[in-house]
Amino acid sequence: NGLKAVGTGEAVLEVYVAGQTMKLCSGKITAHRRNRIQSIQIQQKEIEMHVGDRATLSYTYSPNDADNVSSVKLVSSDGTVAAPERGMTFVARRAGSCRMHVQAEKVSDSIPVTVYPRLEGLKLEMEKTQVRVSEGVPIKVTRIPESATLDKLSFRVDPPSLGIYDTATRSFYAKESGRGTVTVFDKAGTVKASCDVSVSGAPSGK
Numbered sequence: 001n002g003l004k005a006v007g008t009g010e011a012v013l014e015v016y017v018a019g020q021t022m023k024l025c026s027g028k029i030t031a032h033r034r035n036r037i038q039s040i041q042i043q044q045k046e047i048e049m050h051v052g053d054r055a056t057l058s059y060t061y062s063p064n065d066a067d068n069v070s071s072v073k074l075v076s077s078d079g080t081v082a083a084p085e086r087g088m089t090f091v092a093r094r095a096g097s098c099r100m101h102v103q104a105e106k107v108s109d110s111i112p113v114t115v116y117p118r119l120e121g122l123k124l125e126m127e128k129t130q131v132r133v134s135e136g137v138p139i140k141v142t143r144i145p146e147s148a149t150l151d152k153l154s155f156r157v158d159p160p161s162l163g164i165y166d167t168a169t170r171s172f173y174a175k176e177s178g179r180g181t182v183t184v185f186d187k188a189g190t191v192k193a194s195c196d197v198s199v200s201g202a203p204s205g206k
Helices: none
Strands: 009-016 023-031 039-042 047-050 054-056 059-062 073-076 082-086 089-092 096-104 107-116 121-126 130-132 136-144 154-158 163-166 171-174 178-185 192-200
Touching (some): 039 096, 089 107, 121 192
Parallel strands (some): 047 107
Antiparallel strands (some): 054 089, 082 089, 154 178, 178 192
């Protein structure tokens, strides 16, 4: 059996055996008004991460003097995708999507989490590697695995005077004659692919 407080203040509790008038024991009970968290707000809007990465959520709550701050916990809608570890930190376990919830008794807030596989390789293909000055050649880049789309890719032409890569058209534009390479690589520079290119001196059509 339990007791439910219906107001604040002090009361005396007396215990009797059913049907008897002899009191077994008594004690004083003090009831306080709870000051629970009324709202929680996660500071991040969404999180994108790689498998194996860890992220930590930041949140605010009100009122600031709430008495149940210790009850705040992190819960995942799908622990196979991302799972809480300690405090507000969670780890990405596999590629997929889920929501992370910060809960405190009867209130909560959540954000979407998307987990991507790590980029393992790149493949670069030019429609042709023999081009002329001022000519543009489309370049196709394939990610391995194809779903590893979180990493932003960059391009480099060596030597730089040979030409440029245009991100809008996804093409290489030749500037002067010579031989060189076009390279695509990830932010860390650990995954990359290159293609040799030769530029002749005469512009196309001349």
